Amino acid sequence: xxxxxxxxxxxxxxxxxxxxxxxxxxxxxxxxxxxxxxxxxxxxxxxxxxxxxxxxxxxxxxxxxxxxxxxxxxxxxxxxxxxxxxxxxxxxxxxxxxxxxxxxxxxxxx
Amino acid sequence: xxxxxxxxxxxxxxxxxxxxxxxxxxxxxxxxxxxxxxxxxxxxxxxxxxxxxxxxxxxxxxxxxxxxxxxxxxxxxxxxxxxxxxxxxxxxxxxxxxxxxxxxxxxxxxxxxxxxxxx
Numbered sequence: 302x303x304x305x306x307x308x309x310x311x312x313x314x315x316x317x318x319x320x321x322x323x324x325x326x327x328x329x330x331x332x333x334x335x336x337x338x339x340x341x342x343x344x345x346x347x348x349x350x351x352x353x354x355x356x357x358x359x360x361x362x363x364x365x366x367x368x369x370x371x372x373x374x375x376x377x378x379x380x381x382x383x384x385x386x387x388x389x390x391x392x393x394x395x396x397x398x399x400x401x402x403x404x405x406x407x408x409x410x411x
Numbered sequence: 412x413x414x415x416x417x418x419x420x421x422x423x424x425x426x427x428x429x430x431x432x433x434x435x436x437x438x439x440x441x442x443x444x445x446x447x448x449x450x451x452x453x454x455x456x457x458x459x460x461x462x463x464x465x466x467x468x469x470x471x472x473x474x475x476x477x478x479x480x481x482x483x484x485x486x487x488x489x490x491x492x493x494x495x496x497x498x499x500x501x502x503x504x505x506x507x508x509x510x511x512x513x514x515x516x517x518x519x520x521x522x523x524x525x526x527x528x529x530x
Contacts, residue, residue, distance in 0.1 A: 303457050336515050345507055345520040391515040398471055400515030402458040
């Protein structure tokens, strides 16, 4: 059971916009920034969004993040087949004194 | 650009100690304000933070694993290591080493190594 809650799956057609939600609590998302990771099949996770809405160099602006209260969202616009992956949210947890992750959302491009 | 590479046995017997090493290249493990972390992922499941060590040598661990985990650093070899004792089948997972900038911002990951606990 993951500390952060994500839907197990999401889907969309090429060109569409999809969003993935992430719900936490006051000890994690409510008081700290949220990061998002993309894990392509058979590979290590890759930092996609940090500090709620910042993109590392090289990440297309089709990916965006937002946070409100104890929840956060990842939006992907102009969906492409190469976006098929598992997406994880993460945040520092003040109670755990460490990072916590969501259970992951498997994105399928139909 | 920093790169991380895990190494260690892929098979460990139940009740024994799992030992992995992460070799860092492309930068000194002692430079910058980074935490050097271990994270694992059972097959088909999500990510679980195991613990981390700061460049000063200070550590913090996931409370659920704390009694069994030791993370250490060898700056002379630019490596850090994980020891997990008294393993069971539930510890079977892909283990990743990673560089954490703080606040769960993990900007660099190793490729991961599968460790299976089985007799």
